[in-house]
Amino acid sequence: MCFRWLTENDLPALQKIFSQPQVVRFMSTEPQQDESQARAYLQSIRDGFASGDLYQWGLEYRGDIVGTSTLAGIERDNHHAEIGFALSPEYWGKGLMRRAIPAVLGFAFERLGLRRITADVDPRNTPSLRLLAALGFQEEGLLRQRYEHMGEIQDALILGLLRDDWTRDNGF
Template sequence: MLSFSGTHIETQRLILRPLEAEDATELLAIFSDPEVMKYWNTPPWASIDDALDFVAANRVSMQEGEGLTLGIFTQDPYQLIGKCMLFSYSKSSRRAELGFGIGAPFWGKGYIQEAGQALIEHAFTRIGLRRLEAEIAPGNIASAKALERLGFIEEGFLRARWEIDGVVSDSALYGLLLDDWQAQRL
């Protein structure tokens, strides 16, 4: 059985590693912010239990080879700034969904691009995926631009896909194929 538990990725400025219970306070500070959660399909986290439950559930998911969730840490100073994920993993179809979230003070500094490139390379070269998918709110222009810079192509639109706290929202679907990613790197 495939396990993602030991995954550790370093980039020029970042360390991507599995989250620990000790990271819960910093996670809560990021994902309880309504601005950070504005386009997510879940409401902002309300308590430390939300963060601890997230860490525990994702550790199990990684141990069972169902998904990969890594904290995004800056190297200097060493600080948790967000998370990146591969989820809805299908071994037989060799695909997964990619997701990111970082704290508002770190927006616009290129961290999503840096972490995204590293996670995409890991997905295609280490895990052996052939397709990555991403789903975002159509109004989330920053995420759309980030995905496009990473090589994703908008592939579709789902109307009235989510309802969070009584608000119905649509979804834009993006995809990146291994073949396209390899061609972009030439």
């Protein structure tokens, strides 16, 4: 299992992941209807990387791209970014993201030198909240009725992980 850059060859896998309503229900994207939307999504990842405020890697597992993780809204001055993750539902609950995300956190804190990572999660998104708690994120506040997405109004729970917490908890 590893994170790697996404290429044109990954468009079918990207579309499979991001076409599923249960995957994107709590994300800031609509279900992809066809491969052209996956292509536009890949282009937005490349554009974000080129402008220096986004990393989005594919999670490769047994030869297939089964999910992605994102560092978005990277603020170099504030040493801050927002983390995101998505996995194809047939792989949910197997501990894949719990094992994979520490590599993203290590990259963020050690390579990018970030001081803080934020997660913005719907309070009903239990798998994400359990994953973030296991990684050491702390709940910091609730933004009520923050989003309108896929026909519903959604609250946003804000969680944070500091580099100080990460280095202490990982024995650095």
